[in-house]
Amino acid sequence: MAKARSEVVCDSSSIITLAEVCLLDVLSEMSRSGVKFYIPMGVKKEIVDTPISTKSFRFEAVRISNLIEKGVLTLIDKENVSAEAREIGGKIMAVANSVFSCEGRPIHLIDYGECDALGLALSIGCETILVDEKTTRLLIENPDALRQSLESRMGKRVDVSKAKLSELSSVLSGLSAIRSAEIVSVAFEGGLFRKVCCSANGKDVLFGALVAIKENGCSISEKEIEEYVSLLVPA
Amino acid sequence: MDNSANGAKALRKENISAIKELLQAVAEKNVKKMKDVANHVLREVPVTKDQYSIKISVISYSLSKIFNKDYYRKDEMRWQEFVIDLRNNLRSALERPENLELVFSDIKRLDESVGRFVSQVTDKGLSKKASTLYAYGLSLGTAAGLTGTSKWDVLKEIGQTKMSDEGGKEMLSLEKRFKLARQVLGEAGSDRGLL
Numbered sequence: 001m002a003k004a005r006s007e008v009v010c011d012s013s014s015i016i017t018l019a020e021v022c023l024l025d026v027l028s029e030m031s032r033s034g035v036k037f038y039i040p041m042g043v044k045k046e047i048v049d050t051p052i053s054t055k056s057f058r059f060e061a062v063r064i065s066n067l068i069e070k071g072v073l074t075l076i077d078k079e080n081v082s083a084e085a086r087e088i089g090g091k092i093m094a095v096a097n098s099v100f101s102c103e104g105r106p107i108h109l110i111d112y113g114e115c116d117a118l119g120l121a122l123s124i125g126c127e128t129i130l131v132d133e134k135t136t137r138l139l140i141e142n143p144d145a146l147r148q149s150l151e152s153r154m155g156k157r158v159d160v161s162k163a164k165l166s167e168l169s170s171v172l173s174g175l176s177a178i179r180s181a182e183i184v185s186v187a188f189e190g191g192l193f194r195k196v197c198c199s200a201n202g203k204d205v206l207f208g209a210l211v212a213i214k215e216n217g218c219s220i221s222e223k224e225i226e227e228y229v230s231l232l233v234p235a
Numbered sequence: 236m237d238n239s240a241n242g243a244k245a246l247r248k249e250n251i252s253a254i255k256e257l258l259q260a261v262a263e264k265n266v267k268k269m270k271d272v273a274n275h276v277l278r279e280v281p282v283t284k285d286q287y288s289i290k291i292s293v294i295s296y297s298l299s300k301i302f303n304k305d306y307y308r309k310d311e312m313r314w315q316e317f318v319i320d321l322r323n324n325l326r327s328a329l330e331r332p333e334n335l336e337l338v339f340s341d342i343k344r345l346d347e348s349v350g351r352f353v354s355q356v357t358d359k360g361l362s363k364k365a366s367t368l369y370a371y372g373l374s375l376g377t378a379a380g381l382t383g384t385s386k387w388d389v390l391k392e393i394g395q396t397k398m399s400d401e402g403g404k405e406m407l408s409l410e411k412r413f414k415l416a417r418q419v420l421g422e423a424g425s426d427r428g429l430l
Contacts, residue, residue, distance in 0.1 A: 006419060013375055016390055035420055046376075046386055057387045105282045111376030113386070128419045132390075134399075135374035141406035149372040154278050177407075182416035190421065214399060217390025221400045227409045 007036045009121040010073065012046040012113055013133035013217065014180045015039070019047070019060040020216040023180075023209065024067060026187040031072040038074050038126065040085055042116030076120055089119025092171060096139055099164045100147055102156050109135060109146065121175055129177050134219040137177040139168065180213050181220040185228050203233045250276065251329055253291050258325050261298065261318065269299035277364060280381065281371055289382055290335045293360040297342050300356050306349055317345045358388075366392040 018024050027037055039047070048065045051057035067073045076082055093115040100107040114136045121129050131137055138146050143165060151158045187193065188206045197205045210225045253276040260268035273295035276288050298321075301307050308314045324337040339357055346356055361384045368378040369389065379389050393399075407415075 008419060012386055013390060016387055020387075020391070030420055050385065051387055054385070054387075057385070060387075102282045107281050107373075108284060108377055109372065110374040111380055113376040114374050128415070133375040135369070135372060135377075138372075138406075145406075146372040149370075150281060153371040154281060176415050178412060178416045178419065182412055183420065185413060186416050186420045189417075215394040217393045219393075219399045223400070224409050228413075231410075231413070 007126045008128045008130050009038045009117050009126050011117040011131035012043045014130045015047050017132050017180045017213050017216045017218045021212040028072045029192050038076055040076055040116040040120040042113050044075055046113050085120040085123040088122050089115035092118050095164055095168045101159050131177050132179050132218040140172045140175050140177055180218045184209050189232055250287050257295050266299045266303050269295045287332050292364050294338050296360040297356045362388040362392040365389040370398045
């Protein structure tokens with residue numbers, strides 16, 4: 001059964017991007033407004049457990065851990081749910097990694113973290129996934145773009161298993177992807193930046209925030225940034 | 236046909252020729268050739284997942300940076316020692332690929348000797364090559380996993396490139412994606428003035 005809207009399963013890429021530009025508070029505000037952000041165990045490992053043991057990313061990991069403690073990010077660790085999510089994620093990984101091949105050898109496209117998020121979304125009936133990472137998004141929306149990219153970079157023909165692609169598309173068909181760029185833009189439109197940038201020019205705030213997330217890994221083009229600024233801060 | 240066996244044999248040959256090209260580039264102090272080796276040797280990694288190819292790519296990239304910076308050569312004697320060790324260890328890696336680790340040690344020692352953080356140039360090389368694999372189409376997790384880096388480092392590296400501006404890949408228009416985001420994130424906030 002499809003759940004109500006306002007539920008989002010998060011991949012680690014978007015949380016990392018938002019943490020790096022100090023915009024995790026936006027998630028807190030949205031959570032207070034009723035949006036549910038879920039993360040699977042595999043994502044928690046990548047955004048808290050591993051970075052907390054490093055020098056460079058320990059502070060961000062602590063701040064994310066705090067979001068989990070406060071319930072802004074809901075960790076799905078119930079054995080029955082996470083087992084099902086892992087099983088679905090495992091199937092997605094097996095299929096996705098057998099869609100493309102080169103000279104008879106399969107191309108390993110996606111890994112556990114990304115598949116964990118996809119598996120969780122499908123197991124709890126959540127239709128929206130927050131993911132800055134472009135490969136997972138293209139697998140959902142435009143797998144042929146991945147084939148073209150691999151072919152042009154590797155300089156070799158990449159074959160597609162139509163049966164596996166059809167199986168993958170069927171599994172992922174109910175999912176939609178948003179990025180941290182959309183989190184920032186919706187937050188901007190909703191006035192969440194007014195608190196911190198009350199006297200600043202709106203164009204500077206939105207443009208600056210979107211460039212910051214782009215420079216920290218969000219897959220958004222300069223053209224899209226300009227489009228968001230035109231859309232939300234009309235001249 | 237045993238594809239994996241054929242693949243492994245071909246790859247070994249490619250790695251050997253990559254190391255030979257790198258040795259030539261070192262002898263010629265040819266930074267461009269080092270960069271070419273770094274890029275070329277990575278091309279089959281999405282299929283082979285070969286760790287030696289990744290190591291050769293990172294070494295080639297690191298050497299291109301080192302040979303491009305004057306401060307590594309300030310102490311002439313230390314520099315000569317480095318180049319001799321480097322060439323010896325690269326040659327030995329042709330027979331014993333595990334000796335590529337000795338080349339990493341050479342680079343780290345040189346980096347430390349000029350007062351830089353340990354392994355700065357090779358760490359940068361790893362995240363750089365992970366971002367290249369991501370640009371090929373491998374996921375962030377796969378690219379980070381193959382190179383032994385973290386998603387955090389790779390995302391930072393990706394952010395410094397132009398790969399997000401390579402057009403024509405987004406299937407969903409910005410308006411449609413924003414509308415979807417508004418529906419998901421905005422409805423719950425409407426009664427609190429979020430939207």
